[in-house]
Amino acid sequence: MSDGVIKVRSDVPFLGALAAISLMYLLLIVGMLGADLWYSVTSMTRAEFFGILKDPDIQASIRLTVISCTLSAILSVVVAVPIGYLLSRYRFFGKTLVDAVLDIPIVLPPLVIGLSLLILFNKVSLFGVTLEEASGWLMSPFFPKGSDPGVTYRVPAVILAQFTVACAFAVRTMRNTFDQISPRSEQVALSLGCNRSQAFWYVVVPESWRGITTAGTLAWTRAMGEFGPILVFAGAIRGRTEVLSTTVFLEISIGNLEGAVAVSLLMVTIAIVVLIGVRIWDKGHQARI
Amino acid sequence: MISIDRLEVEAGEFRLKGISFEVPTGEHGVLMGKTGSGKTTILEAVCGLKKVTGGKIVLMGRNVTGLRAGERGIGFVPQDGTLFSTMTVRDHLAFGPRLRRWGKKEVNERVEELATELGIGELLKRKPFGLSGGERQRVALGRALATRPEVLCLDEPLSALDEGTHEEMVSLIKGLVKDHGMTALHITHSRREAEMMGDVVFLLEGGSVGVEGE
Numbered sequence: 001m002s003d004g005v006i007k008v009r010s011d012v013p014f015l016g017a018l019a020a021i022s023l024m025y026l027l028l029i030v031g032m033l034g035a036d037l038w039y040s041v042t043s044m045t046r047a048e049f050f051g052i053l054k055d056p057d058i059q060a061s062i063r064l065t066v067i068s069c070t071l072s073a074i075l076s077v078v079v080a081v082p083i084g085y086l087l088s089r090y091r092f093f094g095k096t097l098v099d100a101v102l103d104i105p106i107v108l109p110p111l112v113i114g115l116s117l118l119i120l121f122n123k124v125s126l127f128g129v130t131l132e133e134a135s136g137w138l139m140s141p142f143f144p145k146g147s148d149p150g151v152t153y154r155v156p157a158v159i160l161a162q163f164t165v166a167c168a169f170a171v172r173t174m175r176n177t178f179d180q181i182s183p184r185s186e187q188v189a190l191s192l193g194c195n196r197s198q199a200f201w202y203v204v205v206p207e208s209w210r211g212i213t214t215a216g217t218l219a220w221t222r223a224m225g226e227f228g229p230i231l232v233f234a235g236a237i238r239g240r241t242e243v244l245s246t247t248v249f250l251e252i253s254i255g256n257l258e259g260a261v262a263v264s265l266l267m268v269t270i271a272i273v274v275l276i277g278v279r280i281w282d283k284g285h286q287a288r289i
Numbered sequence: 290m291i292s293i294d295r296l297e298v299e300a301g302e303f304r305l306k307g308i309s310f311e312v313p314t315g316e317h318g319v320l321m322g323k324t325g326s327g328k329t330t331i332l333e334a335v336c337g338l339k340k341v342t343g344g345k346i347v348l349m350g351r352n353v354t355g356l357r358a359g360e361r362g363i364g365f366v367p368q369d370g371t372l373f374s375t376m377t378v379r380d381h382l383a384f385g386p387r388l389r390r391w392g393k394k395e396v397n398e399r400v401e402e403l404a405t406e407l408g409i410g411e412l413l414k415r416k417p418f419g420l421s422g423g424e425r426q427r428v429a430l431g432r433a434l435a436t437r438p439e440v441l442c443l444d445e446p447l448s449a450l451d452e453g454t455h456e457e458m459v460s461l462i463k464g465l466v467k468d469h470g471m472t473a474l475h476i477t478h479s480r481r482e483a484e485m486m487g488d489v490v491f492l493l494e495g496g497s498v499g500v501e502g503e
Contacts, residue, residue, distance in 0.1 A: 184371040187338045191442075192432070193359035193388040202384075206375035 033268055040261045052262040057238050058247060062266070064155065065243040069223040072162035076170040076219035077212060084174025084215075085200065089183060105168035110228025113164055117233040121152050157234035158241050162223035169222050170215040177211025178204070210282060217278045221271050244270075290314045290349065291335065291440060291474050293498075297343030298327075298334045305330060306343075310491050310498045314349065317466050317473045319487030321480065326493045328476045329444055335474060336365050336442050349439050349472070359388075364433030364441045364471075369449055370425035372417035378404075378428050379413040385436040403431040407461070423454035427461070434465065441466060443475040447482060459485050 040049060052058065087099060105113060121132040132152050139149035139156075151157050181204060189199035205212075227245040230236075236246040244267050251259035296308040305327045312318030322328040333339035335346055337358035346354045353361045372381060382400040391399070404410040407427045417425060426446055433441065446462065447455050463486055466473045477483055483490045491498050 182371065184367050185373060187333075187336075187358070188365060188367060188371050188432075189373075189384075190338065190358040191336050191361075191363060191365035192385040193436070195357070195359070198388070203373055207373070209375070 036261055036264055036268070040258070040265055043261070044258050048258070049262050052259050053266060057242065058259075058263060060239050061242045061244055061247045061263075064158065064241075065224060065245075065270075068155065068158045068162055068243060069220050071159050072166050072223040073170075073216050073220035075159075075163050076167040076223075077174075077216045079167050080170035080174045080215055080219075081205075081208075081212065083171050084176075085178050085204070087171075087175045088178035089186075102168060102171050105165045106172075110165070110226070111232055114161060114229035114232025117157070117161060117164065117229060118152065121233075152233065153235045153237065153241060155234075155241060158230055158243060161229035161233045162226045164229060165226055166219035166222040170219045173215040173218055174208070174211060177208045177215070180211075181207050213278055213282050217274060220274060224267060224271065290347070291318060291472055292347040293331070293335065293344070294347070295344040296331065296334060296341060296346065298330050298339055299342050300330055300339060303327065303330065305496060307496075308344070308493075308498050310500070312472055312474055312489060314472050315467075315470055316488035317463065317475060317486055319475045319477060319483040319490045320493060320498070321477060321483050321490060322493035324478060327496070328478075328493050331493070331498075332442055332444050332474060332476050336363050337361050338365075362438050362440060364436075364438035366426070366429050366433050366441070366443045366446045368445045370417075370422075370429035372420075372425055372428055372432075374417055376416065377413065378409060378415055378417075378420075378431075381428050381432045382413075382435050384432060389436060399435055403435060406465075407431050421454070422450045423458060426450065426458055430462070430465065434469070437469070439471060441471045441473040443473060445476055445478070448477070448479070462486065 044052075053062075083102065087095070087102075108116075121135070122130055124130065132150055135156070136148075136150040143149040151160065185203050185207065186194075186196075186199040189203045190196070194202065224243075225245060227249065230241070230243060230246055231249065234241040236242060236250055238250065242250065244263055247263045248260045248267075251257075251263060291312040293311070294309050296305065298305045298308075308331060310318075310320075320328050320331065330339055334341050335348075337353070337356060337360075341354055344354070345352060348361060348363070351362075358365075373384075376384070379400055382403050383396045386396045386399055400413070401410075404413055407430060409424065409427050409431065412420065412424060412428070417428070420428065429446070443462070447458050450458060459482070462473075462475075465471070475486060489500065491500055
């Protein structure tokens with residue numbers, strides 16, 4: 001055998017290590033969900049399970065969760081698309097700093113986000129007016145007389161708390177999406193007579209549709225899982241600012257583990273349905289393209 | 290005529306200065322240069338896609354240096370065609386005319402005319418996914434020609450094609466430029482392509498442009 005020829009060692013240890021590490025993490029996720037399912041099956045009957053979910057407070061919580069998450073996701077996409085595009089396509093002074101600031105909601109402890117929102121709205125004032133008071137005045141024409149519109153400890157606080165975190169994830173997704181679309185397409189559109197806005201709407205937005213869907217889904221599911229900022233900024237008020245994540249907390253705090261597990265399983269189901277639903281819709285959309 | 294006079298362009302660290310050359314009206318000018326020499330930067334400056342820091346670009350007697358890309362009356366064909374993935378071939382051909390608010394009948398007539406001329410009539414309902422390299426370049430050419438520009442800018446349009454398609458496209462592009470009385474600026478690194486297509490061939494070397502053979 002010549003000196004240049006070697007016996008290549010087996011790939012099995014490398015592939016085995018990849019598979020083992022992946023399997024361990026997958027088992028942890030599936031194990032968690034399986035444990036919830038096992039506990040609910042062994043600790044309550046089917047009638048009891050659905051009885052918990054039919055409770056008027058939990059029904060109100062489900063409704064508020066769906067509405068607030070949908071609004072947060074829409075708001076997140078509306079904000080994330082222009083920010084993502086700006087970061088992807090333009091160079092400007094302080095871009096690195098802007099980029100880092102946009103990650104703050106992702107890295108900050110959730111309770112700190114809630115506390116910061118609470119202080120921003122209630123403790124900081126400009127010309128003697130807090131943001132909470134200003135928002136109350138702005139909202140008052142849309143509310144019946146005698147009601148007390150505002151943000152803190154009300155539904156808008158739930159949406160704002162969800163949006164603050166969910167939008168940061170949507171921005172990351174949109175930036176990656178635009179990074180993957182060649183600026184050449186826009187340049188061709190410009191040469192054909194588009195201005196930047198037309199090139200964006202006619203060429204970039206249709207090509208980034210998949211990214212927009214992903215950003216919206218991620219924002220929706222992220223918003224549903226949000227708990228810390230909601231607890232601090234919106235409170236966990238039964239029938240008023242209670243969403244499914246706070247329901248789990250409220251049920252645990254009163255010692256109703258069965259209720260907490262039933263709601264948790266509902267959240268898991270909703271998350272799976274949303275993820276699969278969007279993928280199916282997206283596949284259909286791609287097939288039509 | 291395409292007239293570039295003491296052009297200065299900056300792109301990050303890269304800088305081109307004092308670039309001058311002319312392509313006479315109705316001729317096919319080829320700008321050759323090695324990869325990274327700045328030939329695409331010059332083409333982008335001519336198309337209005339790269340900011341010019343000095344000098345003058347005159348197209349068919351009109352100083353377009355300060356004009357936006359869409360106001361220069363140029364048809365631009367990028368390297369790999371760069372088709373819009375969500376649009377049909379028909380939409381590509383109709384894109385420019387629709388932006389200029391041509392009537393529906395006029396747009397349809399122009400699309401049919403181009404489809405026949407470029408031999409892509411069968412592809413009108415297709416989207417770019419699955420089109421061959423030659424078909425993609427035909428669509429890109431059609432999109433660029435739809436509004437009847439006087440100047441055609443081609444950025445290495447044949448570099449990704451196999452030999453058979455390459456020959457086919459060479460005669461198609463040469464024919465189109467002559468038939469439509471256009472003036473073309475064509476970028477390539479292939480000497481063979483330059484010799485086959487160019488009425489006048491320029492060489493970009495060491496930051497300056499000279500006429501090949503002079």
